[in-house]
Each structure stands twice: as structure tokens, then as C-alpha cells.
Amino acid sequence: MAVAKEILQMDLYALLGIEESAADKEVKKAYRQKALSCHPDKNPDNPRAAELFHQLSQALEVLTDAAARAAYDKVRKAKKQAAERTQKLDEKRKRVKLDLEAREQQAQAHGIEEEEEGQSTRTLEQEIERLREEGSRQLKEQQKLVQERIRQEQEQRLRGKSENPEGQGTPKLKLKWKCKKEHESKSSYSREVLLQLLQKYGEVLNLVLSTKKAGTAVVEFATVRAAELAVQNEVGLVNNPLKISWLEGQPQSTVGHPGLSQDSVVSQRDFESLVMMRLRQAAERQQLVAQMQQEDQAELPT
Numbered sequence: 675m676a677v678a679k680e681i682l683q684m685d686l687y688a689l690l691g692i693e694e695s696a697a698d699k700e701v702k703k704a705y706r707q708k709a710l711s712c713h714p715d716k717n718p719d720n721p722r723a724a725e726l727f728h729q730l731s732q733a734l735e736v737l738t739d740a741a742a743r744a745a746y747d748k749v750r751k752a753k754k755q756a757a758e759r760t761q762k763l764d765e766k767r768k769r770v771k772l773d774l775e776a777r778e779q780q781a782q783a784h785g786i787e788e789e790e791e792g793q794s795t796r797t798l799e800q801e802i803e804r805l806r807e808e809g810s811r812q813l814k815e816q817q818k819l820v821q822e823r824i825r826q827e828q829e830q831r832l833r834g835k836s837e838n839p840e841g842q843g844t845p846k847l848k849l850k851w852k853c854k855k856e857h858e859s860k861s862s863y864s865r866e867v868l869l870q871l872l873q874k875y876g877e878v879l880n881l882v883l884s885t886k887k888a889g890t891a892v893v894e895f896a897t898v899r900a901a902e903l904a905v906q907n908e909v910g911l912v913n914n915p916l917k918i919s920w921l922e923g924q925p926q927s928t929v930g931h932p933g934l935s936q937d938s939v940v941s942q943r944d945f946e947s948l949v950m951m952r953l954r955q956a957a958e959r960q961q962l963v964a965q966m967q968q969e970d971q972a973e974l975p976t
Contacts, residue, residue: 686733698738705734709820738812742801749794830877830896845901845923846894851916853889862914876900
């Protein structure tokens with residue numbers, strides 16, 4: 675089958691940049707990262723983007739299905755062993771000429787190997803055909819996530835342009851919290867915790883924790899609105915409040931009035947949304963505190 679032969683020409687693990695022992699979760703994560711970067715909608719001028727995206731889709735289909743992956747691994751292993759034997763054989767031929775009997779024996783062994791490889795290939799073809807008939811639910815789900823991510827990025831980019839028409843640069847905020855230098859590695863705020871707290875307001879382009887001054891960081895948002903929401907609403911963890919101030923890109927309407935903007939007088943609907951956001955923030959902070967307490971308990975010697 676042409677599809678199976680095409681897959682056999684590719685190293686699906688190398689294509690996704692993962693190890694052979696990678697779990698389904700790692701396979702899906704690698705697919706999303708690769709698919710986002712080479713999606714045809716994001717690379718309209720690259721004629722190979724669609725082909726690469728198609729290859730990534732094939733890799734996801736095979737490697738997230740246990741039977742298809744097992745068949746692929748078997749064929750891949752056989753081809754690798756055959757290549758190693760061929761290399762050793764070439765090296766040997768450089769040193770000594772093989773007589774006719776040895777060549778006949780090798781030809782016979784090669785015929786057996788080809789038959790085994792052919793059987794493995796037929797098994798892989800059957801598994802791929804099964805995937806085609808059943809439809810790839812995994813592929814559809816992952817492609818939907820990729821498409822949704824692209825749509826969100828495009829919307830945030832458009833909002834950023836409308837909020838900052840003069841091209842004054844992306845907004846940047848300074849974050850501060852209590853943290854002694856010697857306890858910096860066990861600080862309440864890791865990069866992952868800060869991203870979890872801030873990404874709900876909008877796309878975070880960059881987040882850098884200071885290596886010189888413990889308890890400080892700089893975050894760069896894609897839009898001014900996202901930065902405003904973070905300044906107005908985020909208070910951080912209960913046991914270690916977070917202080918947020920403007921570094922760059924502060925709107926003129928909020929200069930001299932930290933935490934306020936032109937739309938500070940909210941409607942009833944906005945007020946209800948704000949209350950729900952605060953409730954979600956409190957729940958998230960409680961969850962983070964509980965998680966850190968569990969990790970601290972796990973580190974204690976038994």
C-alpha cells in the first residue's frame with residue numbers, strides 16, 4: 675500500500691522530536707508544538723508546510739494507536755537491523771572477498787529477512803487501513819486544538835493592534851513578592867505558578883524571573899487590555915501576596931491612578947463577571963497552596 679510505504683520512509687519519532695519510549699501524552703504534546711509552527715494557515719508562503727503538516731498527522735495517527743505503533747516499531751527495528759548488517763557486511767567485504775557458498779547463504783538469509791519484513795509491512799498496512807476506515811478521533815481532536823489555538827492567537831494579535839495603534843511596544847509589568855535569596859529555589863512563585871496566574875488575563879509573550887534580585891520578575895503581555903486586567907485584579911497567593919506595577923506601555927488614562935482605567939465604572943454584567951473571576955482566582959490560589967504543601971510534605975524525610 676502506498677500509504678504504508680510512505681510512512682516506512684519516515685522516522686516518525688524523529689519527525690516529532692521524541693524518544694521511542696514516549697507516552698501518548700508526550701506524542702500529542704509534540705504534535706501540537708510541531709503542528710502549530712508548520713500549520714499551512716500560518717505559513718501561506720511555504721509550499722512544504724502542507725506536506726509537513728500531513729506527515730505530522732500521519733505520525734500522530736500511527737503512534738497514538740497501540741496496534742499500529744507496534745507494527746511500525748517492528749518494521750522500523752527490522753530495517754534498522756538490516757542496515758546495521760549491511761554496514762557490517764560492507765566493512766567485511768573491504769577486507770576479504772566472499773566465496774560463492776557464503777554469498778548463497780547470505781542470499782538465502784536475506785530472502786528470509788525480506789519475507790519477515792514483508793509480513794511486518796503487510797501487518798502495518800492492515801493497521802493503517804483500519805485507522806482510515808475507523809477515522810482518527812485523536813487526529814481530529816488535536817487538529818481542532820491547533821486550529822483553536824491559531825484562532826486565539828490571531829484574535830489576540832488583532833486586539834493588540836487595535837489597542838496599541840501607534841506601535842508603542844507590548845506592555846510590560848513588574849512583579850514582586852517576598853522571597854529571601856537563600857530560599858529562592860523553594861519560593862512560592864515559580865515560573866509555572868506565575869504563568870498559571872497570569873495567562874487567564876490574556877496571552878503572555880514572555881516571563882523572566884530576575885537572577886539578581888530574588889522575588890522579582892517581568893512579564894510581557896500581548897495586549898494592553900490583558901496587562902490592565904492583571905494589574906487591576908491579580909493579588910497572587912494568600913500566604914504571599916503579589917505586587918504588580920507598570921514598566922512599559924501603561925495607558926495614559928491610568929497614569930497616576932494605579933489599578934484604574936477609563937472603564938472602571940462597570941456594568942452589572944461586568945460586575946458579575948469580575949466577581950466570578952475573583953472566585954476562580956481564590957479557588958486557583960487555594961489549589962496551588964495545597965499542591966505546594968503536598969510537595970513540601972513529600973520532601974520531608976520519613
